[in-house]
Amino acid sequence: ADADPLQDFCVADRNATISVNGFPCKPISQVTSEDFFFSGLMKEGNTSNVFGSTVTLGNVLEFPGVNTLGISMNRVDFAPGGINPPHSHPRATESGVVIQGKLLVGFVTTNNVYYSKVLSAGQMFVIPRGLVHFQRNVGEGKAFTLAAFNSHLPGAVVVPTTLFASTPSIPNEVLTQTFQVKDEVINSIKSKFGA
Template sequence: SDPDPLQDFCVANLQTSDVTVDGFPCKQTSSVVSDDFFSRALSKGRSTDNILSFNVTSANVLSFPGLNTLGLSMNRVDFAPGGLNPPHSHPRATELGLVLQGQLLVGFISTSNVFYSKIVNEGENFVIPRGLVHFQYNVGKEKALAITTFNSQLPGVVVASLTLFGSKPAIPSEVLAKAFQVDQQVVNQITSKFGN
């Protein structure tokens, strides 16, 4: 869903400059080399030794500047047994996934609040419409690996728990207590887990 490119390529110059554009300015064509169009960003998964037992590794414009203006990117998502990629959404892209290894329970919720889900096995695809909240949960006994692709060079990610309970500064607990119909103690308990 990114805009169409206006030239063959525009390898990102990620150095800060005082010119800001929607995306990144292009490196001079005379200094563009083959390596700008190849990447090892996904060659290794990041550690799943964390509270959720999962990790995301991204090949997007930030780790692979050759993607600038080309409107797509890819992640690898590694799961230990029981690993959870928690409910989140991508404001700028639809997500097309492929399970390479293991068994994932994948689900998303529509704007009409309908939950669509299925257990996805090795070799099978799933699609998450742009902007909708979704998750993947490793329900198999072994580790799992998925590749996800996006129609944006930088899809963005909003993690439901972090956005509401981990913002800086924090959302007033009164607001969250009223929104979730619980007392502020419950809000404070959740907030304390997300770095506030």
């Protein structure tokens, strides 16, 4: 969903002090092969956290070579039973392939319809741009998936942390009214995220 590039490439100059929509290009004389290759998704991520999953990012911030090219990738690792919690990407459609394990992948449309399927290694999914989705490891062992995006910086709105772990936090009365629950329920949820 990014704008079309106006040149072959524009390797991001992460040290540039000017700020634009995207990153300025590194001078071509300094561009090398290394700029177009990225090893950051080789390693299994650490899944020791409340969700039992971790997203390893391969967007323009980690991989400057994708700057302006309208694509990027993530790796998501799951402990047994782990979940990549409901979230959405404001700037990208996501497509992924399960590399290992068995994942329940689901998303909900703007009409509140839920679509889902359990996928095994080699099977793909697609999440339309902006829709809330999740993946949950429903297999016996570990799982991981590689996901691709049509943006060099898809962004992620993670529903639980957006609502319950923002800085500063959303006032309790907003959340008690929204979810029709008592204060203690909101406090309990907030405490799980260290808020």
